[in-house]
Amino acid sequence: MKDDNMIQVTNLVKTFKTFNAVDDISFTVKKGEIFGLLGPNGAGKSTTLRILSTLARPSGGKAAIGGYDVVKDDNKVREMLGIVSEKMIIYDRLTAEENLWFFGCLYGIPKEQLKKRIDELLELVNLIQFKNKQVGTFSTGMRQRMNVIRALLNAPEVLFLDEPTLGLDPQSSVEIRDFVKKLNREKGTTIIVTTHMMVDADILCDRIAIIDHGKVIALDTSANLKKSIVGADKRVIKLEVSNLNGDMTSKIKALPCVSALNQEEPTKLRMTVTGENAFDTILDAVRGLGGKISSMENLQPTLEDVFLHITGRNVRDSTEAKIAVPMHGPPGLMRRQQRGR
Ligand SMILES: Nc1ncnc2c1ncn2[C@@H]1O[C@H](COP(=O)(O)OP(=O)(O)O)[C@@H](O)[C@H]1O
Ligand SMILES: [Mg+2]
Missing domain, CATH: 3.30.70.100 (Alpha-Beta Plaits)
Incomplete structure (x- = not known):
C-alpha cells in the first residue's frame, strides 16, 4: 500500500454494451477517511462500488484496496470489506440476534467471538434491548441500523455504504449519519458512502467526489467545493x-x-x-x-449550488433511469453472485 492511501482507483471504466456507466473515474481514499460519492441517480455510483466490492469486473482501469487489486486479489479484498447495499438484506421473521447470527455464520466467524460481537454491535446502535425481538416489528430506521451492523460482523477495515439514508425519515437519517461518524471515529474504519443527498455528503464526508454521467466532475472537501463557486x-x-x-x-x-x-x-x-x-x-x-x-x-453556497454551477442542472431534476442492482454482503453469497458477472 502506497503512503496512507487505503483505496486507489485509477481510470476506472465500466461499459454496458456501448454505454460507459463508469467513465474514467480516478480517486484515492486515505486510511480512516470518510469519502463520499455524490451524484444524481444513474451517475454510476453503485457501479463504482460494485467494482470496488469485487462484484463486477471493470472494463478498464484498475482499483486496489489496502494494496490488493480488486480483480487479481479479490479474496483478499473481500476479507477487508463490509458492504451495505442499497437493498436492505434482513430477515423479518428472525430476531435481531438471529439475523446477525445467521450472517455471522456465513462469514465463518467463530461462535464465541460472534456472540460477543453481536452484543457489541447491538450496543453500538442502541438496539441491545431489542435483541430478542423480531426484526419485522422494527421501524425503518431500526432496520437500517441492523442492515449496517450486519456488514460490520467481520470487523472490516473498509466499509462501503450505498445510499444509506435512502427511504429513511429525517430522524433515522440523523441516527445513521451519527452512527457512521462514531464508527469511523472509534474504530478508524475507512468508509466510502454513496448518496444523492447533499446533506449526507455535507455532514458525513471528509472529502466528496461529485459524480455525473460516470465522471468525477469535482473532488474536494465540502467547504472547498462551496468556496470554489x-x-x-x-x-x-x-x-x-x-x-x-x-x-x-x-x-x-x-x-x-x-x-x-x-x-x-x-x-x-x-x-x-x-x-x-x-x-x-x-x-x-x-x-x-x-x-x-x-x-x-x-x-x-450549498453543495446543490456547486452541482448546479458545474452541470447547469439540479441534482433533484436529474431523472436518469435507475436500475437497482442488489449487492449481497457475506463473502459466501458474493462468490456465488460473481459466477454470473
Ligand atoms: N447491469 C447493468 N446493465 C446495464 N446497465 C446498467 C447496469 N447497472 C447499471 N446500469 C446503468 O448504469 C448507469 C449507472 O448506474 P448506477 O451505478 O446504478 O448509478 P447510481 O448508483 O449513481 O444511481 C445507469 O444508467 C444504469 O441504468
Ligand atoms: Mg445507486
Whole structure:
C-alpha cells in the first residue's frame, strides 16, 4: 500500500454494451477517511462500488484496496470489506440476534467471538434491548441500523455504504449519519458512502467526489467545493420577482453573468452569478422585462449550488433511469453472485 492511501482507483471504466456507466473515474481514499460519492441517480455510483466490492469486473482501469487489486486479489479484498447495499438484506421473521447470527455464520466467524460481537454491535446502535425481538416489528430506521451492523460482523477495515439514508425519515437519517461518524471515529474504519443527498455528503464526508454521467466532475472537501463557486466576482444569489413568468426566467438564465439558475419556487430564482456588475445587470434586465423585484440577497453556497454551477442542472431534476442492482454482503453469497458477472 502506497503512503496512507487505503483505496486507489485509477481510470476506472465500466461499459454496458456501448454505454460507459463508469467513465474514467480516478480517486484515492486515505486510511480512516470518510469519502463520499455524490451524484444524481444513474451517475454510476453503485457501479463504482460494485467494482470496488469485487462484484463486477471493470472494463478498464484498475482499483486496489489496502494494496490488493480488486480483480487479481479479490479474496483478499473481500476479507477487508463490509458492504451495505442499497437493498436492505434482513430477515423479518428472525430476531435481531438471529439475523446477525445467521450472517455471522456465513462469514465463518467463530461462535464465541460472534456472540460477543453481536452484543457489541447491538450496543453500538442502541438496539441491545431489542435483541430478542423480531426484526419485522422494527421501524425503518431500526432496520437500517441492523442492515449496517450486519456488514460490520467481520470487523472490516473498509466499509462501503450505498445510499444509506435512502427511504429513511429525517430522524433515522440523523441516527445513521451519527452512527457512521462514531464508527469511523472509534474504530478508524475507512468508509466510502454513496448518496444523492447533499446533506449526507455535507455532514458525513471528509472529502466528496461529485459524480455525473460516470465522471468525477469535482473532488474536494465540502467547504472547498462551496468556496470554489464564490469569490470576489462570484456569488450565489436569490432573486424574488413577484410577477415572474417562464419567459422572464429563460431570459434571465440566458444573461452572460448568470452561470446557473434554478427556480426554487414560483417567484424565486436561485442562481450562481459571475462578474463584478452581475447585480446591476440582473436588476436592469429584470426591470426591462417588466419584472417586479421583491428581494435580492446573497446566499451561502450549498453543495446543490456547486452541482448546479458545474452541470447547469439540479441534482433533484436529474431523472436518469435507475436500475437497482442488489449487492449481497457475506463473502459466501458474493462468490456465488460473481459466477454470473
Ligand atoms: N447491469 C447493468 N446493465 C446495464 N446497465 C446498467 C447496469 N447497472 C447499471 N446500469 C446503468 O448504469 C448507469 C449507472 O448506474 P448506477 O451505478 O446504478 O448509478 P447510481 O448508483 O449513481 O444511481 C445507469 O444508467 C444504469 O441504468
Ligand atoms: Mg445507486
